[in-house]
Structure formats: structure tokens, C-alpha cells
Amino acid sequence: xxxxxxxxxxxxxxxxxxxxxxxxxxxxxxxxxxxxxxxxxxxxxxxxxxxxxxxxxxxxxxxxxxxxxxxxxxxxxxxxxxxxxxxxxxxxxxxxxxxxxxxxxxxxxxxxxxxxxxxxxxxxxxxxxxxxxxxxxxxxxxxxxxxxxxxxxxxxxxxxxxxxxxxxxxxxxxxxxxxxxxxxxxxxxxxxxxxxxxxxxxxxxxxxxxxxxxxxxxxxxxxxxxxxxxx
Amino acid sequence: xxxxxxxxxxxxxxxxxxxxxxxxxxxxxxxxxxxxxxxxxxxxxxxxxxxxxxxxxxxxxxxxxxxxxxxxxxxxxxxxxxxxxxxxxxxxxxxxxxxxxxxxxxxxxxxxxxxxxxxxxxxxxxxxxxxxxxxxxxxxxxxxxxxxxxxxxxxxxxxxxxxxxxxxxxxxxxxxxxxxxxxxxxxxxxxxxxxxxxxxxxxxxxxxxxxxxxxxxxxxxxxxxxxxxxxxxxxxxxxxxxxxxxxxxxxxxxxxxxxxxxxxxxxxxxxxxxxxxxxxxxxxx
Numbered sequence: 267x268x269x270x271x272x273x274x275x276x277x278x279x280x281x282x283x284x285x286x287x288x289x290x291x292x293x294x295x296x297x298x299x300x301x302x303x304x305x306x307x308x309x310x311x312x313x314x315x316x317x318x319x320x321x322x323x324x325x326x327x328x329x330x331x332x333x334x335x336x337x338x339x340x341x342x343x344x345x346x347x348x349x350x351x352x353x354x355x356x357x358x359x360x361x362x363x364x365x366x367x368x369x370x371x372x373x374x375x376x377x378x379x380x381x382x383x384x385x386x387x388x389x390x391x392x393x394x395x396x397x398x399x400x401x402x403x404x405x406x407x408x409x410x411x412x413x414x415x416x417x418x419x420x421x422x423x424x425x426x427x428x429x430x431x432x433x434x435x436x437x438x439x440x441x442x443x444x445x446x447x448x449x450x451x452x453x454x455x456x457x458x459x460x461x462x463x464x465x466x467x468x469x470x471x472x473x474x475x476x477x478x479x480x481x482x483x484x485x486x487x488x489x490x491x492x493x494x495x496x497x
Numbered sequence: 498x499x500x501x502x503x504x505x506x507x508x509x510x511x512x513x514x515x516x517x518x519x520x521x522x523x524x525x526x527x528x529x530x531x532x533x534x535x536x537x538x539x540x541x542x543x544x545x546x547x548x549x550x551x552x553x554x555x556x557x558x559x560x561x562x563x564x565x566x567x568x569x570x571x572x573x574x575x576x577x578x579x580x581x582x583x584x585x586x587x588x589x590x591x592x593x594x595x596x597x598x599x600x601x602x603x604x605x606x607x608x609x610x611x612x613x614x615x616x617x618x619x620x621x622x623x624x625x626x627x628x629x630x631x632x633x634x635x636x637x638x639x640x641x642x643x644x645x646x647x648x649x650x651x652x653x654x655x656x657x658x659x660x661x662x663x664x665x666x667x668x669x670x671x672x673x674x675x676x677x678x679x680x681x682x683x684x685x686x687x688x689x690x691x692x693x694x695x696x697x698x699x700x701x702x703x704x705x706x707x708x709x710x711x712x713x714x715x716x717x718x719x720x721x722x723x724x725x726x727x728x729x730x731x732x733x734x735x736x737x738x739x740x741x742x743x744x745x746x747x748x749x750x751x752x753x754x755x756x757x758x759x760x761x762x763x764x765x766x767x768x769x770x771x772x773x774x775x776x777x778x779x780x781x782x
Contacts, residue, residue, distance in 0.1 A: 316677060318673065318677075337676070337681075338673070338676040338677060339676040339677075339679050339680055339681050339682065342676065342677055342678060342679035343679040347677075348677055350674070350677070354671060354674035354677070356666070356667040356670050356671065356674070357670065358666055358667075358669075358670055358781075359663055359666060359667055359670075363663045363667075364667075366660060366663060367660060367663045367664050367667055367675070367678060367680070368678040368679075370679065410678070414678055414679060
């Protein structure tokens with residue numbers, strides 16, 4: 267069992283105060299969403315957790331270990347994997363090389379498991395990363411995080427810009443990932459995807475958590491959805 | 498006809514030396530986005546270290562192995578103490594710092610080995626000439642071509658077929674994402690810098706018996722290496738190989754056809770390539 271606990275997190279971009287005391291937690295086998303409008307601080311929260319943005323105040327704790335001041339690669343090695351919004355696929359590497367540079371022997375997913383899970387990636391394993399479609403890139407980005415032995419997986423808008431059939435595919439895969447005992451923190455605009463998947467929802471507005479509730483509580487909160495999530 | 502064959506072989510040998518110098522420069526630029534103006538000075542230091550190794554041990558083969566390894570170690574220390582502090586600064590600062598390193602190395606060489614050039618002989622087993630019909634060619638020069646080709650293949654295998662190589666290529670595209678996958682990118686940078694500079698040291702050792710060792714050759718070598726990198730394309734292994742051979746052949750053949758213009762033609766070739774392909778023959782935009 268792993269648990270990621272974030273308390274009173276403050277982050278800045280230059281002088282602008284982006285996160286203003288974020289509290290949330292994600293446990294193994296749980297999918298938690300972080301919802302909110304563009305610019306609310308969702309991506310910054312993820313970037314602060316993995317150490318790309320340095321927190322000015324507050325704590326990120328994984329299984330009772332404070333990750334403050336740790337380098338990006340040290341946080342990654344402790345089992346926090348970020349699949350960034352831009353997906354971060356290396357175009358000059360083949361699909362298989364993209365996976366191989368991330369392989370961690372301790373991961374429950376081997377390369378073969380990944381190819382069973384994503385047959386499309388197996389077909390395209392010799393292709394360059396820059397030859398993939400958006401959906402294939404997203405699958406490769408998730409697959410790459412899985413071979414890296416994640417305990418907590420952070421996903422930044424994984425269904426953005428993808429066709430509905432691909433979105434369904436990703437929903438199916440996220441179910442599998444949860445069943446395998448990985449905790450997932452999902453930043454997502456597609457509310458129907460979130461409600462299909464999540465155990466717990468957080469809403470962020472201007473760098474603060476303004477709502478939290480379980481899926482059962484959240485599903486009929488139309489007033490909350492309108493106030494914080496309507497475009 | 499034999500003269501042209503002779504010069505063509507000279508050009509290939511010279512081109513392979515240029516390749517060894519440039520491949521480090523181009524990979525360091527590709528991965529670290531770092532401009533190393535000390536590259537020519539490390540070539541020089543490699544040549545001088547091989548001179549001392551030959552004087553002490555009397556054995557060229559020992560020098561050929563030890564000198565490049567020492568250069569790589571010196572480069573590693575230099576990276577850990579100084580170079581890593583300027584990665585995040587604009588290129589102009591990197592040029593100033595590495596130019597300073599180059600001058601320190603050059604003046605150290607003058608202080609230790611004196612302002613007059615040194616010479617080392619090829620190993621005894623390679624002092625003879627290779628003969629085919631009425632064509633004669635020094636054995637050592639053939640050895641340089643073959644040895645550099647083997648090194649080129651090893652470097653290519655390292656970059657193209659290993660996890661280390663995949664990480665170097667990935668890092669040249671997006672180093673932050675590489676560290677998000679749990680790779681210690683600082684260490685990757687140090688090793689790559691040491692390897693790249695070590696290859697320049699190796700080039701210095703290989704070239705020493707042919708061209709002699711002169712304390713002020715660093716800037717000239719650096720200039721040629723940049724020409725090769727610009728022709729081949731920044732960050733490209735294939736570019737360094739093709740660019741190195743092209744420059745070596747142009748320089749060598751022009752020495753026969755138009756000696757006064759041999760150096761000029763190198764830059765002419767560079768201008769021509771840039772006009773046709775602004776990012777070099779194998780460069781990425």
C-alpha cells in the first residue's frame with residue numbers, strides 16, 4: 267500500500283502565486299481526479315509533486331517520506347510517474363526504445379505485458395515516436411510510465427484531443443491500472459470520463475481546493491459542477 | 498594518378514581524425530546544448546600526454562590507450578567542478594568559460610613541454626610502407642584509418658544500440674522528460690562530456706605521429722571541428738562522419754590542386770552546404 271499526501275502546498279511561477287495551499291491525497295488502487303478550469307493550477311500541482319516546479323511551502327509526502335528538495339529523478343525513482351500533457355514521447359527514438367529507457371526491473375509490467383495490453387504499440391514498435399498518432403502517443407506515454415514501476419501515476423489530460431473510441435480504450439486501461447493497485451491522480455476536462463472512473467474528486471479554483479467529495483457525493487452536485495466546471 | 502590516390506587516402510585519414518574530434522563536440526552540443534570551445538585544447542593535451550607516455554614507457558600502444566583515458570578523466574573532473582555550473586547560462590557565457598579553459602590548457606602545455614613542437618614516431622611495427630604494384634603508402638596512416646573506423650563503429654553501436662545511447666538521444670530531445678523516467682541526467686551529462694572530450698584526446702594521439710605536436714594548434718583544430726559540425730548538422734553522428742570525411746578530402750585534394758586555397762576551400766564547402774541545407778546535411782531543425 268502506498269499513499270501520497272499533499273499538504274498546504276504553495277508554488278510560484280516567478281512572482282505569480284499559482285498554488286495557494288493545496289491539500290489532497292491519493293492511495294494505492296484509487297483513482298482521484300483533480301478538476302477545475304484552465305489556469306486553476308491543475309498542471310502546476312502535478313509539476314510541483316514531481317519536482318519540476320519547486321514548492322515554496324508545504325509538503326509532498328509519499329509513504330511517510332517527505333520529498334521536499336529531492337531531484338526530479340529521485341522522486342521518479344520512488345514511484346511517482348507523471349504522464350505530462352505534451353506526452354513527452356521521444357520522436358527520434360523508436361516506440362520500443364521509448365519503452366526500454368524507462369524499464370524498471372521491479373515493475374509488475376514487463377515489455378510483453380505492455381504489448382498484450384497495447385497491441386497497437388506492438389505493431390508499431392519499430393516505428394519512430396514522431397510517426398505515431400495522438401492516441402498512440404498517449405498510449406505509449408502511459409505504457410512507458412507503467413514499465414517504470416509506478417506506485418502513484420499522475421496523468422495530465424490523457425484524453426485531450428482523442429477520438430471517442432480511443433478515449434474508451436484509455437478508460438479501460440485506467441481500470442486495469444487501478445486493479446493492479448496503482449494509485450492514480452487524474453487531471454481531466456472530460457467530466458463523463460472522470461465520473462466513470464474516479465473514487466474521489468477534488469476541484470481546484472485559483473490555486474485552492476474548493477470542493478472534495480466521493481463519486482457518490484459528487485454525482486448529483488449539479489450546482490458545484492456549474493459553479494466551478496462550466497465553461 | 499597515384500598522387501591523387503595518395504591524397505585521397507590522406508584525405509580519408511585526415512577526415513577520420515576530424516570525425517573523432519567533431520563527434521564529441523556535436524554530441525555534447527546535441528545532448529547538453531553546450532558549446533565547448535575547449536575541445537581543441539583537449540585534442541592538444543591528448544597529443545602531449547601521448548608524447549610523455551611514449552617518452553616514459555617507450556611504447557606507443559600504451560600511450561594510445563592511456564592518454565585518451567586520462568583526457569576523459571580530466572574532462573570529467575572539469576565537468577563536475579566547472580562546466581555543469583554554466584549549462585543553464587546563454588551560449589556566450591559557455592564560450593567565455595570554455596575559451597578560458599582552452600587558454601589555461603594551452604599555456605600549461607607550453608609551460609610543461611615548451612613552446613617548440615614535439616614529435617613522436619609511429620610504433621616500430623607500423624614504420625614501413627604498404628605496397629600495391631607501384632603504389633606506396635605509409636602503414637601507420639592506413640592503421641589510423643582502420644583504427645578510427647573501428648572506434649566509429651563502436652561509438653555508433655553505443656549510441657544506436659544500447660540503453661545509454663537511447664538515453665543520450667532522448668536527452669538531446671527533452672532532458673526533463675528523461676529525468677521524469679528516473680534517470681540521473683546530471684550523471685548522463687558528465688559521462689557524455691567525458692566520452693566526447695576523450696575522443697578528441699584520442700584524435701590528438703592518433704594524429705601526433707603524422708602531424709607533430711604544436712602548442713598553438715588548438716584553435717585551428719577547434720575551427721575545423723566546428724566546420725565539420727556545421728556541415729554535418731548539429732548533434733548528428735552521421736553528420737560528423739560525413740562532414741569529417743568531406744572536409745578531410747577537400748583539404749587533402751586541394752593541397753595538390755591549389756595549395757594556397759586548401760584552407761579556404763574548407764570554408765567554401767561549408768558555405769555551399771549552408772546555402773543548400775541551413776541545418777547541415779543531417780541536422781534537425
